[in-house]
Amino acid sequence: MAVASKKIPAPDLVPVRRALLSVSDKTGLVEFAKALQELGVTLISTGGSAKAxxxxxxxxxxVSDVTGFPEIMDGRVKTLHPAVHGGLLAVRDDPEHVEAMHAHGIEGIDLVVVNLYPFEEVRFSGGDYPSIVENIDIGGPAMVRASAKNHAYVAIVTDPGDYAAVLNALEMNTGSLSLDFRKKLAAKAFARTAAYDAAISGWFAEALDIEQPAWRAFGGKLEAVMRYGENPHQSAGFYINGDKRPGVATARQLQGKQLSYNNINDTDAAFELVGEFDPEASAAVAIIKHANPCGVGEAATLKEAYAKALACDPVSAFGGIVATNRTLDAEAAEDIVKTFTEVIIAPDATQEAQAIIAAKKNLRLLVTGGLPDPRTPGHVVKSVAGGLLVQSRDIAVVDGLELKVVTKRAPTEQELADLKFAFRVAKHVKSNAIVYVRDGATVGVGAGQMSRVDSSRIAARKALDAAEAAGHSEPLTKGSVVASDAFFPFADGLISAIEAGATAVIQPGGSMRDDEVIAAADAHGIAMVFTGVRHFRH
Known part of the structure; x- marks a missing residue:
């Protein structure tokens, strides 16, 4: 049942005479408290904040002197008291509220400064179950929500980054804060507790292996306001949730202009792809354009791997994103900057490589300190009208799959290596995906087509274009292998790949016409391997 409002108008300016400070993150706390004291504000505080x-x-x-009750239970109970919450929730212009305050000796609190226990940090740093539970704040969110609800009279500050703005507002308004300012602080406060509770509920679902909880919430902190979204008429922001997975959200940007919405989307796609390649085994480079790989190469050095990746589709590589699975060195950097590139992302970069890239002032260079593990569970979220689609991350890795040879001819050792390479890449290509690979490099990529046959033909056509541009007499798909992200529903898609020159195929299998497709492969003397796992990517 809804609670009826007494419709008491909120005052514009509210003098700040009494403030409660109780923070986990003590950044700037002492300086802020000193400034408040100089403005004549009476300070109340708790535990470590009071000591500081x-x-x-x-x-x-x-606060114990205010409540008349000591902090107990290791500080779990300290502000959960009518003397505190009455001071936060009282409607100062309601005679009944004022009478209750006088009857119970409750004084109003005009400013509350609270930031919460570092639950997200402890969770993502690998804390054990008891440590994570202990960092679930109770009193803090209660005070935040109470203050935010009563923003008609109380200002709530949840971010140390807002201290300067609060002090400036107090000075401008002779010790008072405006209703508009209090509303903005309240909105931020409710968003903070929402994100906090989302992190807690998400952790519980993960810890208890609840794949589809009855209620699902996601939250994040604004990291950057984008100039625009996918297109200039769309607004966008970049939010981070505290996950330490190496990638664009955790990277340090060493140089270059601000990342755009599309840059972030494509850079994430590029780095997730190179994360499939073990840096101890080989150097790998991926070039991404519009979230699809236009070239991927694997070699002994990044320089060689980049050359292989670029050769696949040098036209599409213009204005693309480059990702490496090893520390970027000078030799690779010298070649990368020869082609206009938007972003380079790598686990690290040598000083020599940084100096080379510095000559291109707008080129963004991101270093992450590590690679994303393709086997680590997580979630992918997509909005639809009226709701969210949530699924687990695709953590199937080809090296962990049981490959089944279904044709009369088995792949050679080299073909098998290239088949695995191709299937790694196909996992990161928009469906329908067809990927041709030869000698540790993509030589043709067909992405996002409505028909698998069309993807196969497009990949072959692009391979032919690249061959002509490089002066080759025939496309590199001759003698290549091919990967399909899903099964061939008919033999026509396979025939198209064979006509392009493929000698071996890797695909999930599982079609009603598998026998027909296998027979076509045998008729042309090619090898075919089933993975049993599909990699649709929409």
Whole structure:
């Protein structure tokens, strides 16, 4: 049942005479407390916050003196008291509320400064179950929500980054804060507790192996406001959720202009792809354009791997994203900057490589400190009208699959290596996906077509274009292998790949016409391997 409003108008300016400070992150706390004291504000605080403030010689009242009750249970219970929450929730212009305050000796609290226990940090740093539970804040969110609800009279600050703005507003308004300012602080506060609770509920679902919880929430902190979204008429922001998975969200940008919405989307796709390649085994480079790989190469060095990747589709590589699975060195950097590139992302970059890239002032260089593990579980979220689609991340890795040879001829050792390479790449190509590979490099990629036959033909056509541009007499698909992200529903898609020159095929299998497709492969003397796993990517 809804609670009826008494429709008491909120005042515009509310003087800040009494403030409660209780923070986990003490960044800027002492300086802020000192500034408040100089403005004549009475300070109340708790635990470590009170000690830090008092140690700086600032007068502060411990919350226990306000409640008349000591902190108990290792600090779990300290602010959950009517003397605190009555001071936060009282409607100062409601005679009944004012009478209750006088009857129970409750004083109003005009400003609350709270940031929460570092649950997200402890969760993603690998803390054990008891440590994570202990970092679920209770009193903090209660105070935040109470203050935000009563923003008509109370200002709630949840971010140390807002301290300067609060002090500036107090100085401009002679010790008061405006209703508009209090509303904005309240909106931010509710968003913070929503993201906090989302992180907690998400962790519980993960810890208890609840794949599809009855209620699902996601939250994040604004990292950057984009100039625009996919197109200039769309607005966009980049939010981070605290996950430490190496990638664009955790990377350090060493140089270049601000990343755009499309840059972030494509850079994530590129780095996730190279994460499929073990840097201890080989160097790998992926070039991404519009979230699809236009070239992937594997070799002994990044320079060689980049050359292989670029040769697949040098036209599409213009203005693309380059990802490496090893520390970027000078030799590779020298070649990469010869082609206009939007972003380079790598686990690290040598000083020599950084100096080479610095000559291209707009080229963004990101270093992550590591590679994403393709086997690590996670979630992928997509919005649809009226809801969200949530699925687990595709963590199937070809090296962990049981490959089944279904044709009379088995693949050679080289073909098998290239088949695995091709299937790794196909996992990161939009469906329908067809990927031709030869000697550790893509030589033709067909992506996002409505028909698998069309994807196969497009990949072969692009391979022919690349061969002509490089002066080759025939396309590199001759003698290549081919991967399909899903089964061939008919033999025509396979025939198209054979006509392009493929000698071996890797695909999930599982079609009602598998026998027909296998027979076509045998009739042309090619090898075919089933993975039993599909890699649709929409």
């Amino acid at each position: 403030i008092a140690a700086a010689g600032i007068t502060v009242t411990d």
